[in-house]
Amino acid sequence: xxxxxxxxxxxxxxxxxxxxxxxxxxxxxxxxxxxxxxxxxxxxxxxxxxxxxxxxxxxxxxxxxxxxxxxxxxxxxxxxxxxxxxxxxxxxxxxxxxxxxxxxxxxxxxxxxxxxxxxxxxxxxxxxxxxxxxxxxxxxxx
Amino acid sequence: xxxxxxxxxxxxxxxxxxxxxxxxxxxxxxxxxxxxxxxxxxxxxxxxxxxxxxxxxxxxxxxxxxxxxxxxxxxxxxxxxxxxxxxxxxxxxxxxxxxxxxxxxxxxxxxxxxxxxxxxxxxxxxxxxxxxxxxxxxxxxxxxxxxxxxxxxxxxxxxxxxxxxxxxxxxxxxxxxxxxxxxxxxxxxxxxxxxxxxxxxxxxxxxxxxxxxxxxxxxxxxxxxxxxxxxxxxxxxxxxxxxxxxxxxxxxxxxxxxxxxxxxxxxxxxxxxxxxxxxxxxxxxxxxxxxxxxxxxxxxxxxxxxxxxxxxxxxxxxxxxxxxxxxxxxxxxxxxxxxxxxxxxxxxxxxxxxxxxxxxxxxxxxxxxxxxxxxxxxxxxxxxxxxxxxxxxxxxxxxxxxxxxxxxxxxxxxxxxxxxxxxxxxxxxxxx
Numbered sequence: 001x002x003x004x005x006x007x008x009x010x011x012x013x014x015x016x017x018x019x020x021x022x023x024x025x026x027x028x029x030x031x032x033x034x035x036x037x038x039x040x041x042x043x044x045x046x047x048x049x050x051x052x053x054x055x056x057x058x059x060x061x062x063x064x065x066x067x068x069x070x071x072x073x074x075x076x077x078x079x080x081x082x083x084x085x086x087x088x089x090x091x092x093x094x095x096x097x098x099x100x101x102x103x104x105x106x107x108x109x110x111x112x113x114x115x116x117x118x119x120x121x122x123x124x125x126x127x128x129x130x131x132x133x134x135x136x137x138x139x140x141x142x
Numbered sequence: 143x144x145x146x147x148x149x150x151x152x153x154x155x156x157x158x159x160x161x162x163x164x165x166x167x168x169x170x171x172x173x174x175x176x177x178x179x180x181x182x183x184x185x186x187x188x189x190x191x192x193x194x195x196x197x198x199x200x201x202x203x204x205x206x207x208x209x210x211x212x213x214x215x216x217x218x219x220x221x222x223x224x225x226x227x228x229x230x231x232x233x234x235x236x237x238x239x240x241x242x243x244x245x246x247x248x249x250x251x252x253x254x255x256x257x258x259x260x261x262x263x264x265x266x267x268x269x270x271x272x273x274x275x276x277x278x279x280x281x282x283x284x285x286x287x288x289x290x291x292x293x294x295x296x297x298x299x300x301x302x303x304x305x306x307x308x309x310x311x312x313x314x315x316x317x318x319x320x321x322x323x324x325x326x327x328x329x330x331x332x333x334x335x336x337x338x339x340x341x342x343x344x345x346x347x348x349x350x351x352x353x354x355x356x357x358x359x360x361x362x363x364x365x366x367x368x369x370x371x372x373x374x375x376x377x378x379x380x381x382x383x384x385x386x387x388x389x390x391x392x393x394x395x396x397x398x399x400x401x402x403x404x405x406x407x408x409x410x411x412x413x414x415x416x417x418x419x420x421x422x423x424x425x426x427x428x429x430x431x432x433x434x435x436x437x438x439x440x441x442x443x444x445x446x447x448x449x450x451x452x453x454x455x456x457x458x459x460x461x462x463x464x465x466x467x468x469x470x471x472x473x474x475x476x477x478x479x480x481x482x483x484x485x486x487x488x489x490x491x492x493x494x495x496x497x498x499x500x501x502x503x504x505x506x507x508x509x510x511x512x513x514x515x516x517x518x519x520x521x522x523x524x525x526x527x528x529x530x531x532x533x534x535x536x537x538x539x540x541x542x543x544x545x546x547x548x549x550x551x552x553x554x555x556x557x558x559x560x561x562x563x564x565x566x567x568x569x570x571x572x573x574x
Binding site: 005007009010011013042044046063064065066067069098099116 | 520551553
């Protein structure tokens, strides 16, 4: 089970993020979590929101380079070290994590990540009894 | 096969003998003009110092600025009453330049264009339509007179009004069309809208293209769309206009008529000749012009001589596609680099868009080139973006011998305003 994440390819120029956020505001789409990864070569703004399909269309209509991808979002019990436990299970299976970010929602810790082997990741998550969310499950926590 | 077999099939030594003979006459005529007399005097040479073709390098270059400084009639070498026509550049980048023609000049020009058109297989009986602008622009009348001289029914359709252009093509049974490459694409689009299939509903077989940089892929695409053979051509108003160099049916480089011109390719910085096969600035000396001969005229166009013989039997050397303008050249770590080299590499990647920007900096006294290029379709896959960046970098290094910083940027972020696209930003500071 995965959630839809919107990735925006952003210019390294002031005002670019605001343009994206304004589009979400106009479209009445709620931001749930977001993170910017800024490497030397490119900036990517990744967003989890209430209506990913509509968000992607709004961005593309505005001529903004964006992509939609499936990422894992697992809920964690709220105590120190829980994230380390979760990641260690995935690493132990020999799966590489491309990127990861986390946030709190309804007293739950939520870990969002993408791996180099989605199928195996889903299997490991299931076997370890971790709880992966889909779009609806995530939205119900908001 | 040849319209002028006597000139077209000359051996190299015969071409050179003819050139020397015509150069001698040209130089003598040049001394009728105050401009050239002063030039030779200032350079400390006389006509008698030019005894062989190698001596041509002793003659000072003529530039566009010279034409401007002597606007309008300053370089004329015949009495003005012998001049029957003039053509002028638009003057958008400064004072316009004027080229004068005698009756004989116009005849020789028409012969050159006719020779080119005959070479690609056009004959009396063909219907030739010209979509060039007429008037001061040389592509209009230049092709008109050449095509008529060949005995073709010649349609001066002129530029624009695409639907009317297509109506002429179908109504008059046009078999050959002259159009710039981008307009050929436009014609096809409108034909499609009108429900016309150029392959079935028209008699088009030959397309003459030129004036606009285009790639081999673009040519092949146009040929397929319109169902024609497309031939590349080169001309410039300072050299009369069309008819300077033209592809033969081999479609492999443009024969430049060496009974009309002495051809040199020089390094745009040192102005020294470069060997055949290397890119440099095209320098031409007219050998067949009365009113306004030009000696060692710097065309600012970059190209190279294609080495080797052409199977068509002509020994007039072949020019490669124009590679851009010498004004665009960059020097980085002592290496000469042209934007077109970078563009050619970038355009081979289907993942990339059309816009790019080259930035030169010299932080830490080290010349650095950054190439920003727009990504056509963004996918959030870091590994793929990275390997694409690496591959672009590798191919650029192979081409320009310097490793640039390649940055993929979102589409729309390298916005181009109207007019000529800005491809290079040089932010280097002079270091003391």
